[in-house]
Amino acid sequence: MITLAITSSTALVGVAIANVGNGGLLAERSILTDRRHAEEITPMLAAAVAEAGLSIADIERIVVDVGPGRYTGMRVGIATAKALAFALGVPVASITSLDLIARAARELTCHDGPIFAVVDARRDQVFAQEADEAGLVGEPLVLSPSELADRLPSHALLVGDGADRYVAQFETVATVRRNVGPSIAIGALLPAGYPSGPGRLVAPVYMREPDAAINIKTRHSAPPTKKPRGRR
Incomplete structure (x- = not known):
C-alpha cells in the first residue's frame, strides 16, 4: 500500500512516502520552519514523490498529523490531506502529534x-x-x-x-x-490495518481556542484606556 504521510502541526514540516508491506520507506522530506508551513509543504511533497519514483496518482492512503500544535500549521497539513484524498479517492488516517x-x-x-x-x-x-x-x-x-x-x-x-x-x-x-519531533516516517509506515476513513471526517485536535480568538477576547475584556484630556 503506497502511503503518503504529512506532518505540519509543530515547527517540523514533513512528508514521507512508504510502500507498506512491500518495500518500506521510499522517500522522506522535512524542514524546521516557524511560519512557512503552507509555502514548504507543496514543493516538499513534489520532491518526495519524485524521489520515490512515483506519481501522485499512485498514492493509495494518506496519513496526516492532526495535532495538537500550531493552529495554522495543522490546518495546512489537514487541508492538503483532504484535498489529495478527494482528488484521488483514497482514505485518510489521522494520528496525533x-x-x-x-x-x-x-x-x-x-x-x-x-x-x-x-x-x-x-x-x-x-x-x-x-x-x-x-x-x-x-x-x-x-x-x-x-x-x-x-x-x-x-x-x-x-x-x-x-x-x-x-x-x-x-x-x-x-x-x-532533546530534539525529538513527530516522526513522519513512522506515520508513513503505519500498518495497513490502522483505522482510516473518508477525508471529510478528518478533524484537527485543537484542545484549546486558537490564539487569535484568545487575543480578541483579551482585548474585549480589557478596560478601555482613557485618553488624556488636553489643557484648557
Whole structure:
C-alpha cells in the first residue's frame, strides 16, 4: 500500500512516502520552519514523490498529523490531506502529534519507564500525553509546565518541542531527550490495518481556542484606556 504521510502541526514540516508491506520507506522530506508551513509543504511533497519514483496518482492512503500544535500549521497539513484524498479517492488516517512523538521516542531510546510526549502550546502551556510500550495512555492534557512537572511519575522521559522549550523546569524531576519531533516516517509506515476513513471526517485536535480568538477576547475584556484630556 503506497502511503503518503504529512506532518505540519509543530515547527517540523514533513512528508514521507512508504510502500507498506512491500518495500518500506521510499522517500522522506522535512524542514524546521516557524511560519512557512503552507509555502514548504507543496514543493516538499513534489520532491518526495519524485524521489520515490512515483506519481501522485499512485498514492493509495494518506496519513496526516492532526495535532495538537500550531493552529495554522495543522490546518495546512489537514487541508492538503483532504484535498489529495478527494482528488484521488483514497482514505485518510489521522494520528496525533503526541502519538508520532511518543512512537519516535520508543524507537530512539531504550527507556523502560513512562514516556511523555510534550508539544509547546505557547502562552506558557504545553500539550502532553503519557505513553508506554503499548501506546498512548489516558487523555492528552493542556497545562502549564510546572503543573506537568508536579504530575510526573518517577523515571519519566520527556520528549517533544515542549520538553525542549521548558527543559529547565523538567530536567530537575525527569529525563529530557532533546530534539525529538513527530516522526513522519513512522506515520508513513503505519500498518495497513490502522483505522482510516473518508477525508471529510478528518478533524484537527485543537484542545484549546486558537490564539487569535484568545487575543480578541483579551482585548474585549480589557478596560478601555482613557485618553488624556488636553489643557484648557
